[in-house]
Amino acid sequence: DESQTFYDAVGGEETFTRLVRRFYQGVADDPVLRPLYPEEDLGPAEERLRLFLMQYWGGPRTYSDQRGHPRLRMRHAPFRVGSRERDHWLGHMRAAVDELELPEALDRQLWGYFVYAAQSMVNTPDEE
Numbered sequence: 001d002e003s004q005t006f007y008d009a010v011g012g013e014e015t016f017t018r019l020v021r022r023f024y025q026g027v028a029d030d031p032v033l034r035p036l037y038p039e040e041d042l043g044p045a046e047e048r049l050r051l052f053l054m055q056y057w058g059g060p061r062t063y064s065d066q067r068g069h070p071r072l073r074m075r076h077a078p079f080r081v082g083s084r085e086r087d088h089w090l091g092h093m094r095a096a097v098d099e100l101e102l103p104e105a106l107d108r109q110l111w112g113y114f115v116y117a118a119q120s121m122v123n124t125p126d127e128e
């Protein structure tokens, strides 16, 4: 069906819930990333990423109802995101995407987006 969104094609809300849960399980034990998160409870951060991704891929617009325009680069400005943080972020996301076992074309589309988006969040150059 040509009108089907990517959100529907990958399995809707349940798929994004699984993806983001698995991703944050990785973040929780990551010595590079965990200190960046201001709150002790990662649950609210997990929910924000879950709702953002659902909206981005054509699902419900709950993220913007709650948070307004995403402006993600600006929202990451308070955190030091260098190539090291980017690579750790992508490492946990790769493991989370793997567990979805999506058809190859959908996997490639999702992964290509994450690689691009993570690079665009880098706000701190590598040290010499």
Ligand code: HEM
Pocket (backbone or CB within 6 Å): 033, 036, 037, 038, 039, 044, 045, 048, 049, 052, 067, 072, 075, 076, 079, 080, 081, 085, 086, 089, 114, 117, 118, 119, 121, 122
């Ligand atoms: C928020 C780190 C990449 C989407 C956050 C927060 C941190 C963080 C520390 C604040 C946690 C919170 O919401 O309470 C990082 C690091 C990245 C990265 C180190 C490495 C490149 C990305 C990417 C995306 C993303 C690629 C999207 C594909 C979000 C969203 C929020 C968020 C939606 C919540 C924004 C809000 O509504 O306040 N991130 N992030 N992040 N991040 Fe990232």
